[in-house]
Amino acid sequence: MTSDSSLTRFIFDQLPIRGEFTHIGQAWRDILGKHNYPPPLKNMLGELVAAGALIAAMINPKSALTLQIQGSGAISLLVVECTGALKIRATAKWNGEIPHANPAELIGEGSFVITLDARDGSHPYQGIVPLEGDSVAAMLENYMTRSEQIETRLKLAADDACACGMLLQKLPEQESPDEDAWNRANHLAATLTRPELLQLPAMELLHRLYHQENIRVFDAQEIAFECRCSRESVTNILRMLGHDEVRDIIKEQGRVEFLCEFCNERYVFDPVDAEQVFVTTAQQAPASGVKH
Numbered sequence: 158m159t160s161d162s163s164l165t166r167f168i169f170d171q172l173p174i175r176g177e178f179t180h181i182g183q184a185w186r187d188i189l190g191k192h193n194y195p196p197p198l199k200n201m202l203g204e205l206v207a208a209g210a211l212i213a214a215m216i217n218p219k220s221a222l223t224l225q226i227q228g229s230g231a232i233s234l235l236v237v238e239c240t241g242a243l244k245i246r247a248t249a250k251w252n253g254e255i256p257h258a259n260p261a262e263l264i265g266e267g268s269f270v271i272t273l274d275a276r277d278g279s280h281p282y283q284g285i286v287p288l289e290g291d292s293v294a295a296m297l298e299n300y301m302t303r304s305e306q307i308e309t310r311l312k313l314a315a316d317d318a319c320a321c322g323m324l325l326q327k328l329p330e331q332e333s334p335d336e337d338a339w340n341r342a343n344h345l346a347a348t349l350t351r352p353e354l355l356q357l358p359a360m361e362l363l364h365r366l367y368h369q370e371n372i373r374v375f376d377a378q379e380i381a382f383e384c385r386c387s388r389e390s391v392t393n394i395l396r397m398l399g400h401d402e403v404r405d406i407i408k409e410q411g412r413v414e415f416l417c418e419f420c421n422e423r424y425v426f427d428p429v430d431a432e433q434v435f436v437t438t439a440q441q442a443p444a445s446g447v448k449h
């Protein structure tokens with residue numbers, strides 16, 4: 158694999174424990190390149206990006222998972238969206254200068270929201286819990302335990318070059334022939350340091366932690382930055398806004414502009430383009446489809 162952004166899954170042979178490592182290089186730098194994020198926010202967003210990939214790797218390739226941290230502090234929003242095929246995008250909102258403080262203080266009171274969209278027309282599933290914990294990993298572990306009832310350990314780290322993480326899960330409803338295995342695996346995962354997580358390849362990390370266990374490793378999957386905004390999706394947003402509202406914006410500003418928060422792509426509709434959005438709708442409507 159030529160990409161430096163990948164995810165590696167593994168299982169403990171004969172034991173109800175699974176795990177994943179992710180190292181996101183270029184895809185993370187692509188996300189960072191779209192905005193000028195202040196340093197403390199960058200680290201937290203990077204950790205959430207790593208977490209997003211680790212959890213999305215367990216869903217259907219066509220589905221999309223969104224992790225959102227909403228807060229009342231200097232950082233008001235962190236959003237990561239990742240598909241099961243590991244196409245990832247992210248964005249954040251903040252207010253003024255970000256002081257050097259721990260993540261819980263920077264976010265303040267808030268909630269952790271996970272949305273799973275099957276993208277098959279069905280209603281997305283959404284889970285919300287209050288924010289608890291002093292790191293992105295702790296907030297997410299708290300979510301998994303409270304909402305999903307799956308014992309989960311996360312180690313996350315990010316810098317300007319990469320966003321990395323490890324996930325370890327105890328599979329529910331399975332008797333283990335080795336009752337101590339989860340404690341052992343968990344304890345070893347806790348010894349992983351930030352430099353190790355950021356610098357070592359997945360196979361070295363696995364060897365470093367679990368060389369005494371029987372582990373099965375699956376082929377690494379590539380992760381890429383991809384935004385799914387398009388002129389077509391913006392056209393649909395304008396249709397939802399309605400003809401009158403769009404005419405008002407044109408009257409005030411001479412054009413309609415839409416900026417994608419994820420990739421910074423700017424979509425501009427001049428008065429003619431804006432009218433065209435609604436002409437097409439009228440032609441598609443069944444009532445006006447009959448022509449003499």
Ligand SMILES: [Zn+2]
Pocket residue numbers: 384385386387417418419420421422
């Ligand atoms: Zn976009």
